[in-house]
Amino acid sequence: QKEVEQNSGPLSVPEGAIASLNCTYSDRGSQSFFWYRQYSGKSPELIMSIYSNGDKEDGRFTAQLNKASQYVSLLIRDSQPSDSATYLCAVKGRGSARQLTFGSGTQLTVLP
Amino acid sequence: DGGITQSPKYLFRKEGQNVTLSCEQNLNHDAMYWYRQDPGQGLRLIYYSQIVNDFQKGDIAEGYSVSREKKESFPLTVTSAQKNPTAFYLCASRPGQESYEQYFGPGTRLTVT
Numbered sequence: 676q677k678e679v680e681q682n683s684g685p686l687s688v689p690e691g692a693i694a695s696l697n698c699t700y701s702d703r704g705s706q707s708f709f710w711y712r713q714y715s716g717k718s719p720e721l722i723m724s725i726y727s728n729g730d731k732e733d734g735r736f737t738a739q740l741n742k743a744s745q746y747v748s749l750l751i752r753d754s755q756p757s758d759s760a761t762y763l764c765a766v767k768g769r770g771s772a773r774q775l776t777f778g779s780g781t782q783l784t785v786l787p
Numbered sequence: 788d789g790g791i792t793q794s795p796k797y798l799f800r801k802e803g804q805n806v807t808l809s810c811e812q813n814l815n816h817d818a819m820y821w822y823r824q825d826p827g828q829g830l831r832l833i834y835y836s837q838i839v840n841d842f843q844k845g846d847i848a849e850g851y852s853v854s855r856e857k858k859e860s861f862p863l864t865v866t867s868a869q870k871n872p873t874a875f876y877l878c879a880s881r882p883g884q885e886s887y888e889q890y891f892g893p894g895t896r897l898t899v900t
Contacts, residue, residue, distance in 0.1 A: 777829040
């Protein structure tokens with residue numbers, strides 16, 4: 676079992692719709708969770724972080740965390756073509772060195 | 788401008804040659820990381836350093852070496868022992884002991900033929 680799993684997609688949604696990206700993790704003691712956006716050929720950009728159960732909203736983005744189910748998600752409201760990218764989930768598990776474990780990413784395409 | 792710089796953006800080498808990738812940050816971040824990304828895959832940790840003059844192996848350190856002589860700099864050498872070096876290499880840094888988020892440089896795309 677991979678430590679951090681994401682549906683690789685591709686996920687396609689029409690412009691203006693809600694895009695829902697999901698991530699599960701295996702380490703029950705994981706503490707911190709991050710979403711990165713990576714445009715094709717570019718480096719990852721941090722867009723959301725979440726540490727506590729529940730929802731965290733930032734503009735059109737909402738991160739949702741359920742530690743009991745070991746599940747974190749990212750919702751993108753009013754999706755735009757510019758949101759088309761690969762979204763990486765990253766998890767800080769137990770242990771030292773504050774390393775992050777990354778999922779393989781979900782490719783999102785927003786259709787005009 | 789504060790940030791993380793990596794150079795060069797593209798690098799081409801012949802098989803059997805060592806090559807050094809540069810990573811510099813002026814954010815005063817304590818920790819620095821090197822990742823490798825292959826097409827359609829996530830990031831795999833090569834090496835990381837939490838303080839100057841100290842670094843640890845990540846998940847795929849074989850065939851790579853690093854140094855951390857200055858807080859601002861964390862160069863990565865891809866040696867001829869690395870069997871499949873063609874990849875996108877990403878350097879990241881983390882602000883301090885109380886934060887976990889990492890910020891990435893623009894990356895270096897290495898092609899070895």
